[in-house]
Amino acid sequence: MTDYGEEQRxxxxxxxxxxxxxxxxxxxxxxxxxxxxxxxxxxxxxTVEATLKFTYLEKYPDEPPLWEIxxxxxxxxxxxxxxxxxxxxxxxxxxxxxxxxxxVTAVQEKLNEIVDQIKSRREEEKERKERKEREAEEAxxxxxxxxxxxxxxxxxxxxxxxQEMTELKSKRQKEEEQAGKIKLTxxxxxxxxxxxxxxxxxxxxxxxxxxxxxxxxxxxMDDLDLDEDDPDFNxxxxxxxxx
Numbered sequence: 001m002t003d004y005g006e007e008q009r010x011x012x013x014x015x016x017x018x019x020x021x022x023x024x025x026x027x028x029x030x031x032x033x034x035x036x037x038x039x040x041x042x043x044x045x046x047t048v049e050a051t052l053k054f055t056y057l058e059k060y061p062d063e064p065p066l067w068e069i070x071x072x073x074x075x076x077x078x079x080x081x082x083x084x085x086x087x088x089x090x091x092x093x094x095x096x097x098x099x100x101x102x103x104v105t106a107v108q109e110k111l112n113e114i115v116d117q118i119k120s121r122r123e124e125e126k127e128r129k130e131r132k133e134r135e136a137e138e139a140x141x142x143x144x145x146x147x148x149x150x151x152x153x154x155x156x157x158x159x160x161x162x163q164e165m166t167e168l169k170s171k172r173q174k175e176e177e178q179a180g181k182i183k184l185t186x187x188x189x190x191x192x193x194x195x196x197x198x199x200x201x202x203x204x205x206x207x208x209x210x211x212x213x214x215x216x217x218x219x220x221m222d223d224l225d226l227d228e229d230d231p232d233f234n235x236x237x238x239x240x241x242x243x
Contacts, residue, residue, distance in 0.1 A: 007061060032056075033054060082110065086110055
């Protein structure tokens with residue numbers, strides 16, 4: 001017949017000697033105690049800590065103890081759920097044997113993994129932040145420099161520009177033709193209207209000898225003292241004396 005009480009007492013003595021600074025008895029009937037488990041120091045000496053509470057049942061170790069996370073530091077809820085799942089798994093595998101040391105050791109390893117994960121998450125966040133900063137700097141640099149001009153893209157731009165100008169000129173000309181606003185040059189008018197080359201001659205023929213001359217304008221010519229041999233003589237100066 002198994003003496004469960006003796007097995008439990010022997011284990012308690014061993015646990016207290018292994019974890020003298022973190023082992024605390026809460027009650028004797030039922031036997032209940034806590035063990036504080038701390039991870040190894042991670043980056044910046046950061047640690048994760050969990051205080052586990054165990055309670056023996058009457059037939060322990062043939063039946064698993066009760067457990068819970070009594071308190072914790074730097075432990076996320078998702079990580080706490082993972083620890084409880086781990087304890088259940090380990091208890092099932094070690095049923096029939098004293099198992100507190102095995103359970104605590106498994107949790108210790110889990111906490112070390114969590115510290116490493118925290119470090120990895122921080123490194124990933126740092127890399128993601130640096131990548132965003134680099135992308136922002138490159139975008140700003142590209143916006144400042146603009147597109148680098150090469151022979152190929154210049155010729156492409158030039159061809160496109162000339163085509164746009166030709167289309168624009170053609171469009172404007174069509175609009176002016178429709179609106180009757182085409183302005184012809186003198187040469188274009190001459191070439192368009194052949195009557196212009198004979199208009200002046202026709203005008204002179206029409207006038208002919210019908211031009212009338214007012215002889216009164218010349219009545220006082222004899223009274224003028226004119227010296228036509230004078231080199232300074234200018235007929236246009238005749239009317240200046242009257243002013």
